[in-house]
Amino acid sequence: xxxxxxxxxxxxxxxxxxxxxxxxxxxxxxxxxxxxxxxxxxxxxxxxxxxxxxxxxxxxxxxxxxxxxxxxxxxxxxxxxxxxxxxxxxxxxxxxxxxxxxxxxxxxxxxxxxxxxxxxxxxxxxxxxxxxxxxxxxxxxxxxxxxxxxxxxxxxxxxxxxxxxxxxxxxxxxxxxxxxxxxxxxxxxxxxxxxxxxxxxxxxxxxxxxxxxxxxxxxxxxxxxxxxxxxxxxxxxxxxxxxxxxxxxxxxxxxxxxxxxxxxxxxxxxxxxxxxxxxxxxxxxxxxxxxxxxxxxxxxxxxxxxxxxxxxxxxxxxxxxxxxxxxxxxxxxxxxxxxx
Numbered sequence: 001x002x003x004x005x006x007x008x009x010x011x012x013x014x015x016x017x018x019x020x021x022x023x024x025x026x027x028x029x030x031x032x033x034x035x036x037x038x039x040x041x042x043x044x045x046x047x048x049x050x051x052x053x054x055x056x057x058x059x060x061x062x063x064x065x066x067x068x069x070x071x072x073x074x075x076x077x078x079x080x081x082x083x084x085x086x087x088x089x090x091x092x093x094x095x096x097x098x099x100x101x102x103x104x105x106x107x108x109x110x111x112x113x114x115x116x117x118x119x120x121x122x123x124x125x126x127x128x129x130x131x132x133x134x135x136x137x138x139x140x141x142x143x144x145x146x147x148x149x150x151x152x153x154x155x156x157x158x159x160x161x162x163x164x165x166x167x168x169x170x171x172x173x174x175x176x177x178x179x180x181x182x183x184x185x186x187x188x189x190x191x192x193x194x195x196x197x198x199x200x201x202x203x204x205x206x207x208x209x210x211x212x213x214x215x216x217x218x219x220x221x222x223x224x225x226x227x228x229x230x231x232x233x234x235x236x237x238x239x240x241x242x243x244x245x246x247x248x249x250x251x252x253x254x255x256x257x258x259x260x261x262x263x264x265x266x267x268x269x270x271x272x273x274x275x276x277x278x279x280x281x282x283x284x285x286x287x288x289x290x291x292x293x294x295x296x297x298x299x300x301x302x303x304x305x306x307x308x309x310x311x312x313x314x315x316x317x318x319x320x321x322x323x324x325x326x327x328x329x330x331x332x333x334x335x336x337x338x339x340x
Contacts, residue, residue: 002330005057009070011035027056050076057081061334068093068110071117084122084333088148091246092131094138099244100177115139122333127247130267146329150247151322152313155257158233160303167193169235169259171228171250172242174200174219179264179284181209183241186289188213190297197223197231232257236302240264241289247271252317255279255309260302262292276301278308 003023008014011030019026032053033045050057050073057077065074065087078085094110102110118124119141125148126132132147139145168187172178180202187194193216196206203219210217223231232238238254238261245251245268252272254261261279263269273279282292296302 005060007057007073027053046070046073047076049073050080054080062086062330064088065117065121068113068117071113075117075120078120085120086123086125086329086333087117087121088125089131090127090150090249092126092134095131095134096177096244096246115141118142118144123329125329128268129271131246148322148325148329149317150249150252151317151319152249152252152256153229153319154314155229155232155253157258157310160236160258160306163236164234165236165297166191167195167235168237168239168262169195169197169232169254170239171197171254172240173198174202174206176202177243179241179243180206182284183239183289184210184213184215184217186241186287187293188215189290190293192216193218195220195235197221197228229253229257232259235259236306237262237296239289239293240269241284242266242269243284245269252313256313256317258306258310260296260305261309262289262296272312276305278305278312280305 005025005027008026008028009030010028012028014028015026015031017026029046029049033049036042036045058081060081060083062083063074063077063081063085065071065085068087068089071087074085074087077083092114094107094114097107097110118135118139121144123144123146125146126135127148127150129147132145135145136142170180170183172180174180174196178198180196184194184206194210195218197220199222206217207219232254236259238251238259240248240251240261241264242248243264244266247268251261251263251269255272255278261273263273263279263281264284265281266284269281273281275281280292280296282288
């Protein structure tokens with residue numbers, strides 16, 4: 001029963017999205033303002049967009065912003081249209097910028113943007129308990145913080161015994177955060193292949209390292225989510241050695257597909273996994289993954305753990321549960337607006 005306007009950061013090609021059977025209008029920003037090759041120019045122009053295009057958004061009851069970047073547009077529209085603002089985030093950009101050792105200027109910009117957006121949103125959601133606790137401590141105006149996890153669709157299953165054990169699956173950008181150098185190094189000596197879905201700046205380094213050490217790594221490049229969901233059920237084992245995460249949807253998708261997930265022992269992974277019940281955890285130190293993996297390939301419990309992973313996602317991260325909560329959030333915010 002809801003009607004939506006999608007304000008996108010693309011151009012007229014976004015209008016080709018097949019949403020004809022839904023109550024959705026699409027308004028691409030760069031169909032209304034000229035795109036510049038200079039990022040700072042686009043950011044400056046974006047501040048003027050709400051004022052120049054206010055007429056296209058007159059009859060709305062609620063604004064939902066789906067990421068921290070660009071939240072200034074949503075905030076400007078909030079005050080122009082006098083409607084509530086619901087901001088959803090998947091990870092804490094300020095915390096990530098610290099862990100990625102970004103410049104002090106960038107870190108401070110993310111910190112200030114987070115503080116401003118939290119304070120001016122009627123509701124601000126984070127996707128995991130770690131970010132929820134961090135946000136409560138880092139940002140004083142936190143009474144509107146709520147926890148809203150990611151969701152995943154059920155994935156068509158294949159018989160666990162017929163899946164590949166000679167290959168493991170990894171998904172993620174080929175960047176520092178995903179820690180693929182460690183992962184590949186730890187799997188030296190095992191008679192397996194590593195399939196990695198994703199692209200990034202570490203590609204050449206990782207390819208050279210795998211070749212020099214004679215471990216077969218297949219770099220599959222980027223893949224549409226539709227094709228990725230078909231890929232998961234072909235593997236028994238999914239591995240992530242990430243140094244830090246938000247609420248990793250690829251892990252949830254792998255669990256939903258019945259993969260046995262083998263994850264670095266960081267707080268965001270520990271929220272999802274009970275070690276040796278619905279997955280495995282390993283310490284981010286030398287020989288930890290290799291020892292864990294050695295035990296896994298000898299285990300007789302893998303199918304049980306696979307079934308437990310599927311059960312975890314069904315009970316906690318299903319789409320229906322997320323939609324019900326989204327509906328309640330919308331209702332509460334619109335009622336709140338009308339009661340003021």
